[in-house]
Amino acid sequence: MWIPLTLREVRAITHYLGVLTIGLGFAMSVPLVTAVLFGEWNPALDYLVGIAVACALGTLLMLADVTRPAISHRQAFLISPLAWLIASAVAAVPLALSGNYAGYLDAAFETVSGLTTSGLTLVQDLDHMAHSHNMWRHLTHLIGGQGIIVAAVSLAVGLKGGGAFSLYLAEGRDERILPNVVHSARFIWVVTAIWVLVGTVVLGVANLVQGMAFSRAGLHAFWITVAAYDTGGFAPQSLSTMYYRSGVFELLTVFLMLAGAMNFNLHADLWRGDYREIFKNIEARTLFGNMAILAGFAGAGLAATHFYSANSELLRKGLYHIISANTGTGHQTLYAGQWKDLGSVAFFAVILAMAFGGMVSSTAGGIKSLRVGVILKSILLEVRRMLSPDSAAVRTSFHHLTDRELTPQLVSTALTVFVIYIATYLAGGLIGAAYGYNLDAALFESISATANVGLSTGITSPTMPTGLKVTYMVLMWAGRLEFFTLMALGFAIVISLRPKRIVR
């Protein structure tokens, strides 16, 4: 039975959307301070307007219910997608005023891409962008990567009732790390802070060695760290990570990308000193096995084209882009137009790497290696059943944090998500092709958007059709929330739009 939303529920949802909007306004104080520190007075006003919009809109939304209502499970699943939508809309205000975007839609595309940690960009003249605007672009990765809701839950901003865990789940996270969900959310931020600090220092030193001035070395290091660790993919220069012209720099970003694609539960195990988990865990084994196989294909494909003459170049370019794609980061050391030079084998290896994605409960997108591992296990189980005597009860188990039996329910859930992802990848590709782009390039771009990767063949640009911009925005949003939350929102709106059914 479909139960329409009550007016009281709608008011509670609106109230908490207001709370989250104000929280986003507070986050804009970071680029505001950056603008003041670097004397960027016009961008400073862009952020003042952004904060004012967030405060005004947030306080008005909060007026919908002043009783500090509790959140139910189903309300949580409606707050989450709407929070991402409102956050993207409000976060786009200062960028739209920056002059680096063709209009508000392009700025909104950028914030959807930033918050979902996709990394596809419509920015213009990035190489002349103000530090404060770059700070905000990369902060959207940090806020979105850890989760807008996780940020709110970790601060426990006015959340009442048992809805905190539901909100946490609704944001595309499958499992809590610690028994208490608030502690889980805070743990995510602590782990992130450590990685970001270490990454910034190490990349900062690498930049200084390369000859960058101190302030620029530090800022660039922080931005690239955030973009790599949050598997985002934005960069402060139009050449992405190729700008830094350093193999060491690329290697360091590889470590950050891999750390970002790791399940926060694995981070917790490493934190506790349990290093064996990473070798036993089905997710980790699937992810690294997948990367090794696809890197092999990419390397062989590249070698066949003779595009790169040295093995070290094959390894550097092949491995970097497979890891960037598989972790869902999207940093690239190639021009968008160069993908066609790499041959179809390497090209499709990158497509598959993007489609599979990183681990669950990480900052990465895509189908996720746990589901791929479960599906592979179930295929092996079926083969074993076929080869076993009729009387044999064939079962199998896998290790993911604990030893678990592979049940039909688990396989069914994994296959459902797998099928939805594949259908969305194909649908996005067909829409791109319908706009006149090559099907392979359109498929690449669709998977990149849906799996929140950010690698691009060049389709994503300020000149692409408006309909395609909106399509990719929806794909990034749906992919980040893993579809079900979005479907819940869609059905709730449809069944509640019949006024006589709203229970007062």
Place this chain on the structure above:
Amino acid sequence: MLCVACAVALAFGCRPAIAQPMVVADLVARGSDLDGHNIRLRGEAIGDVLRADEETVWVHVLSGGTAVGVVMDRATAETIPRLGRYRRIGSTLEIEGVFNVACDEHGGDLDVHAVSVEVLDEGSEYADPPSVWQLAISMALFALAAVAVALQRRMRRKFDAG
């Protein structure tokens, strides 16, 4: 006729591969066709001077909305007055050099190894003055937020009082 054409070409020092300065976007688009050729490139120097090795550095050059890394002598790079970034238009350079679509010396990157670099324009600084209307709008919105907060407190007091 052929002899005359050759004589004219030689007299004017005709070198077809580097006849006209290109923009970076065209250079990247033509990629493999120009690999290993001498090219002439025009664009704005941007970003930072980054170390390549003991004697050479990277300078990035932007034109047609695309940037490319150019390897040049450290001493040459020091003659570039401005590197483009926020509120600064970098010096316009005309570079003659060898184009590599996948440079063996630099990890397979697409790059240009400069033979000569000429500064055509020094570049300039520009102002980005704050706009008063933005300040006015933000003040108005903050006032609206303050009214909403006051209203919220009043409604909550009323609710708490039953």
